[in-house]
Amino acid sequence: MDDPALWHRFQFAFTITYHYLFPQLTMGLVWFLVYWKWRAWRHGDERAAAASRFWARILGLTFAVGVVTGIPMEFQFGTNWGAFSKYAGGVIGQTLAMEGMFAFLFESAFIGALIYGEARLGPKRHFFAALGVAAGSWLSAYFILVTNAFMQHPVGYLVAADGSLAIGDIGAYLFNSWALVEFAHNQAAALVTGAFAVTAVGAFYSLRNAWRDQARLYLNHGTLAALAAALLVAFPTGDAQAKMVARHQEPALAAMEGRFESGPMAEITLIGQPNVKARRLDNPIKIPGMLSFLAYGTFHADVRGLDAFPQDQWPGNIELLYYAFHVMAGLGTMFIGLMALANLQRFRGRLEASRLLLWVLMLAFPFPFIANTAGWMTAELGRQPWLVYGLFRTQDGISDVVSSGDVLFTLIGMAGLYFVLGLLYLYMVGREIHHGPGPASVGAAHG
Amino acid sequence: MVEVWFLLLGLTVMLFAVLDGWNIGAGALHLIAARTRAERRDIVTALGPMWSWHEVWLIAFGGTFLLAFPGVMTAAFSGFYLALWMVLWSFIMRGISLEVGGHIDDALWQTWWDFVFAISSLVLAVLFGAALGNVIRGVPIDGSGKFSMSLFTHFGVRGRVGILDWYTLSVAVLTTVLLSAHGALYLRLKTTGPVHDRSERLARGLWMLALVLFAAVSAETWIVRPGLYSAMLARPAAWLAIAVAIAGAGAVATGLRGTAELRAFAGSCAVIVGLLGGAAAGIFPVMLHSTLAPEHSITAYGGAAARHGLAIALVWWPIAFGLAWIYFFLVMRNFAGKIPVGSDPPSRPHGLNAKVTKITSVPKKTF
16 A cells, blocks of 8 residues: 555556457457458448448447547546656657557547448448457557557657657657567457457357347358467467567566576476465476477577576566466467367368357357456566566656546546446347348438 | 647537537436436437547547647646546437437436436536636645645645535536537527427526536636736637627527527537637636646646657648548538437337337248
C-alpha cells in the first residue's frame, strides 16, 4: 500500500486487459467477414452472405464495446501517467495521434456502413466496407504495438536538453524490429480468438442440430483458420518474440522460465512453482538444453539466470510473470493439438459426427482470450521494473498530483461499469447466437 | 510551428464540438423533443451511422494534444482528473445506449436506454462547458508546473479554485443551452413530423436563451479574465472568428424565421466555431492560465514537443486529416437525406423484427 504507483498500475492493467478482450475478437472475426463478403459479391454465395450478416451483428456489438472501453485508454496516459507522458510524449504521441487520425477515423467511418448499410450499399461496396473495418482495426493495432514496442525496446529517440525524449528517427521508431515481431505474434493470436469463436458457434449449432448449413461453414472455415493461426502464433512469430526477449530483456527471460542460476544447457520448464525467496523452482519438470536452443539456437548456449542481474532490475512480480508465460505457452500448444485433431476429423468427413470433439470445440472459445491475456501479462510484467526499458522506471511515471483516493475512486467506478457492460455484452451476444443466422433474405428486408 | 499546432489542435476541438455537439445536443433534448418511443427512435436514426466517427474526433484531439503539447496535456489531464473520468464514464454510457437501445424491441428496455442517452448527453454538455470555463478562468498551477483540482472548493474564481465555481457553472449552462440549440437545429434538418416541429420550437426558444446567456457570460468573463478581450482586439484571427460567429448567428436567425433549415444549421456550426476560435485566439499563447501567479501559466511554447517531432507530424497529420474526410463523404453519400417518420433506426440490426417473427416460425425441431 505504500507504493504510490499501485492503484495507477491496477487501474491501467484492469482497463487495458478488459478492453483488449474485445478488439482481439473484432480483429480476428473481421477477416471472416471480409472473406464471406467476397464470396457473396464475387460468387453470389448466399450461405456466405447469411454468415456474414449473422457475424456482423456480433462484430458490431464487440466493436462497440471495444470502442467505448478504448476511449479511456488514451486519456489515461495523461490522467494517470502524466510524468511518463511528459517524458516520452514527444515520441509516443506520434503513434497515439496516428492511431486516432489514420486508424480510428478510418474504421469508425466504415463500421456503421458495414453493420447497417448492406441494403443501401450493395454487395460490392459492402465488401469494401468490411475491408475498411479490417484494415482500420489492424492498422490501429499496429500503431498501438509500435507504442508498446518503444516501451519494450526503445529505438529512434533523442534525449532533449530537459531530459525528456524526442523523436529522432521516425522510420526506426515506426519499424522497430520489436514492433514487427510483436505485431505478427499478436495479430496471429487475435485470429486464433476469432477462429475459435466461429468454430465454437458452429459446434454449438451442430450439437443442437440447428442451422446445419451455417454450422458446417463455421466449422470448416473456423477450424482451418484456427489451425493456421495457432501454428503461426507458435512459429515463426512466437519463436521470434522469445528470441527478441532473450536478446533485449534477459532478466525477463530468466524470470519467465523461473531460472535463478546462470549456466549452459538451460532447461525449459514444463511445470513447477517458482520460490523467489529461496531462489529456486519447486517440483520442476524440465527438458534440458531446450531453453538454450529456443533462445539462442544451440543446446549448449549459456543462458543467464536472475543471479546475473542486480535485484533492482528484476521484474517486480516474478511468480505472476512465470505463470503468465506458462499459461500462454501451454494453451498455445494445446490449441495446435486440438485444431490439428479437428482438421484431421474434418478431412475424414467425421467432424460433425464426433460429438465429444464438438463439445470440446464449443467449450474451448474462452481459452484464446485467456492465452492472449496471459501473453500480454508476460510482455508487460517482463518489462518491469521499467516503463521504458532501461530508460525510465514505472514508479516514476505516475501523475503525482492525483491522490491514491482519486485513483481508487475511478478504479472502483470502472470496475462497476465494466461489470455491467460485460453482462450486457454477454446477454446481447447470447441472444444473437440463440436467434441464429436466420434466413438469407432477412438482412436485406429493411433499408 | 507551435502556432500551427495550436491551430490544428484547435481545429480538432472545433470539429468535435460541432460534430459530436449535435449528437450531444440532440441527446440532451432526447426526452423533450420526442415524446413517444417511436419518436425517440427517430432521433437515434437521425444521428445516423456516423456518430462514432464524430466521437472519434475527441480521440484525435487527445492524441494530437499529446503529440504536440505533451507538457500541457499531462498537466491538464492529471489536473482535471475526476472531471475527465466523469466525461469518460458518460461517453461509455452514451455509446452503449446508442448501440444497444435499438437492439431489443421492448418498451422497458428502450425507455431505460433513452433515459441513459439523455442523461449522459446532458452530463457531457455540462462537463464540456465547465472545461471551457476552466480554460478561460485558469487553474491553480503552482511553481511545480502542475495543478490538482477538486471538483469544487469555495466556488470563487480566484486562488485555489475548484473545477466548478460560479463562472464555470455559468459557462456550463451556456454551453448546454447552445449545444441543445445546435442539436435542435440538426433534428429540425434531419427529421419530419412531430419531432421536427417540436425541434423547431425548441430551437427558437433555446437560441433566444443562448443569446441572453452569452451576453451575461461575456460580462462575467470581463471580470474573471480581464486581459482576454484586449488580447482579442489585437489579433486579426480573433476578428475573423467573431465575424464567423456573427455571420453564423445571422444565418441561424434568418434560417429559423423561414424554412431554410440547412442555412440555420450551418449558421449554428459557424457560431460554435466562431466562439471557440475567438476564445482560442484570445488566450493564445497561454494554454493553461494560473490563478495563483501569472508566471506559472503554461504556454503553448513552453509545453510543446521538440521541433523535429512537430515537423515530422506536420507531414503526416494533414494527410490523415484529408483521408478522414474522404471516408466520411464516401460513406455519407449513402446516408443523406431526411429520415421519414418511424423508419428503422440505424443502430438496430436490419430486419431484427422481421427476423424475430421468422424465428418463431422455424419448426421446433431445428433448434
